[in-house]
Amino acid sequence: MIDVADIINDPDYAKDYTILRSNGFFDEGGFTETITEIPDYSAVLPTNTKDLEQVPEADRISGSMTFYSSIPLFVTRNNDTDRGNSDKLRFKNELYKIVKLLDYSDFGLYKAIATRISGN
Amino acid sequence: MPENFLLTDNDLNKIFQNLVISILGFDEQAATWKAWKNGDRQEAQPFNPYYFVRLSWPEVGAPAWKISEDVCFLKCTESDDEINKQRDKTRLNVDDITSSEKVDYTRVITVNFLLYGPNSYKNSQLIKNELFKLSNRYILTQNQLFMVPDDKAPVRIKELFQGQWWHRTEFNITYNNHVTIYDEVNNITSAKIVVKSETSETTVNVVQN
Numbered sequence: 001m002i003d004v005a006d007i008i009n010d011p012d013y014a015k016d017y018t019i020l021r022s023n024g025f026f027d028e029g030g031f032t033e034t035i036t037e038i039p040d041y042s043a044v045l046p047t048n049t050k051d052l053e054q055v056p057e058a059d060r061i062s063g064s065m066t067f068y069s070s071i072p073l074f075v076t077r078n079n080d081t082d083r084g085n086s087d088k089l090r091f092k093n094e095l096y097k098i099v100k101l102l103d104y105s106d107f108g109l110y111k112a113i114a115t116r117i118s119g120n
Numbered sequence: 121m122p123e124n125f126l127l128t129d130n131d132l133n134k135i136f137q138n139l140v141i142s143i144l145g146f147d148e149q150a151a152t153w154k155a156w157k158n159g160d161r162q163e164a165q166p167f168n169p170y171y172f173v174r175l176s177w178p179e180v181g182a183p184a185w186k187i188s189e190d191v192c193f194l195k196c197t198e199s200d201d202e203i204n205k206q207r208d209k210t211r212l213n214v215d216d217i218t219s220s221e222k223v224d225y226t227r228v229i230t231v232n233f234l235l236y237g238p239n240s241y242k243n244s245q246l247i248k249n250e251l252f253k254l255s256n257r258y259i260l261t262q263n264q265l266f267m268v269p270d271d272k273a274p275v276r277i278k279e280l281f282q283g284q285w286w287h288r289t290e291f292n293i294t295y296n297n298h299v300t301i302y303d304e305v306n307n308i309t310s311a312k313i314v315v316k317s318e319t320s321e322t323t324v325n326v327v328q329n
Contacts, residue, residue, distance in 0.1 A: 022180075026170040027157065028134055031182035078183035085181045097181075 005070040005108035013043040017091040019071065022084035033085060043068040044091055047113050063116045065089075065096055073110045075101045089114050121220050125264060125300040132196040133175050135263055136231055140173045140192055143250040144243065176234070187286055190237030192247070201228040203296065214304070216328065221305050227297040229265065233290065240289040244274045251293055264298040 008014065019040050024033030050063035067073070067089050075086045075098050086098040089112070096114035103110060127135070141150050146169035153168050174182070176195045185191045198204075203226045212220040235244050250256050257267055274291035310327045 025157075025165070026168060026174060026182070028137060028154075028170060029130060030133075030175050031178045031180070033180065076181060076183050078185065083183050085183070 003108035004104075008043040008068040008109055009041060009070060014041050015044045015091070016041055017044060017067065017089055019069070019073065020088040020090060020095075021074070022087070023082065024084055031085075035088075038071065040069050040071055042070065050116070058120070060119055061116065064099075065091060065114055065116070067091070067096075067098075067112045067114060069110050069112070070108055071110070072105065073098060073101055073112045075099070087112070087114075088117070094118055121214070121302050121304055122222075122300075124302055125298070127263060127265075127297065127299075129196065131263075132229060132231075133194065135260070135265070136194050136196060137170070137173055137175060139251075139256065139259060140194065140233075140247060141169045143247050143256065144169070144173065144192075146172070176232075185236065187284055188238065190235070190239045190243055192243065193234040193236075195232040195234070197230050197232070199228045199230045199294065204228055211305075213307075217307055217309060218304050219307050221303045223301050223303070225299050227299055228268075229295045229297045231293050231295065233293070235289045236286060238287055240287045241274070241276050244276075244289040244291055248274070248291060248293070260295065265295040266298070268294040268296055270294060 017040055019038040021036045021038055022033040023036065024031055026032075045066045047064040047066045050061060053060045053062060073087050074084070077084060089096045089098070095117050097117045098112045098114045100113040101110065102112070138150070141147065149167045150169045152166045153170065156163065156166050171185075172190060173192050173194070176193045206225065208224045210222040210224075212222055214220050233244065233247060235241075235247075237243075251267065252269075260267065272292065274289050276289045278285040279288045280286075307328075310325065313324045313326060315322045315324070
């Protein structure tokens with residue numbers, strides 16, 4: 001089987017970003033999560049435009065990026081031993097949350113589409 | 121000055137979350153859970169009742185639940201009503217210079233109970249019946265929450281999600297919530313009164329004894 005991890009980790013394409021992995025539990029008042037930071041070095045590409053939305057209160061910014069990784073990525077999961085929200089990805093000081101995940105792990109990679117969550 | 125009595129949204133959420141946990145019979149498990157959470161967490165995670173009684177609108181999202189699990193979600197919001205338009209003000213003397221002003225009013229809080237799971241309808245009956253009980257109403261009256269007995273039937277409509285019909289029952293209960301806030305205001309201790317005519321002017325200083 002072809003392993004394409006070498007391509008996405010190639011310095012010609014790859015960039016540094018950090019996976020912020022959530023793990024937590026439900027508690028009085030809501031869901032409490034702790035975050036573990038996992039450094040990654042892989043291909044990152046824009047998914048769509050960075051959009052300006054003018055609302056009466058301010059200018060709000062949205063957008064999304066596509067991240068490739070040979071490290072397993074997660075959307076929100078609910079297992080008895082592992083419970084957490086979607087991975088957040090920090091890239092160029094912006095924070096993105098995974099909303100779509102394509103599991104190509106048989107070929108050595110995960111592809112994630114993540115939406116910008118900073119809001120401003 | 122006395123302390124204000126104004127429940128925040130977090131206060132309301134916690135009051136109703138813990139009450140529903142108690143109604144569903146999870147008191148003991150809640151105590152065990154809190155002890156584990158506040159301890160060194162060396163032992164395996166115990167049964168967590170807060171997984172089954174949750175608050176809607178988790179800020180950063182939250183894992184969902186399984187079709188086989190009975191989970192209750194709560195929303196506490198304020199509703200408009202004739203009663204929330206009236207404010208009673210009382211002036212309380214503190215000393216010669218300042219007074220305390222006491223403002224009383226009533227907020228109307230709607231609590232939405234949304235239940236999923238095979239026992240969602242059964243649990244909706246249980247929660248509703250228990251909320252009418254004097255012992256549970258007493259817990260709420262201690263927090264100045266008074267049930268409005270305007271009973272509406274629970275809505276039981278299943279929900280289609282990813283090829284399966286999920287049990288779902290929803291109902292609302294309304295509470296009048298008495299709010300008291302205090303403010304410090306300055307007293308008028310003296311006044312300078314000037315009486316003017318075309319030809320003369322007289323000044324009188326009035327000072328409180």
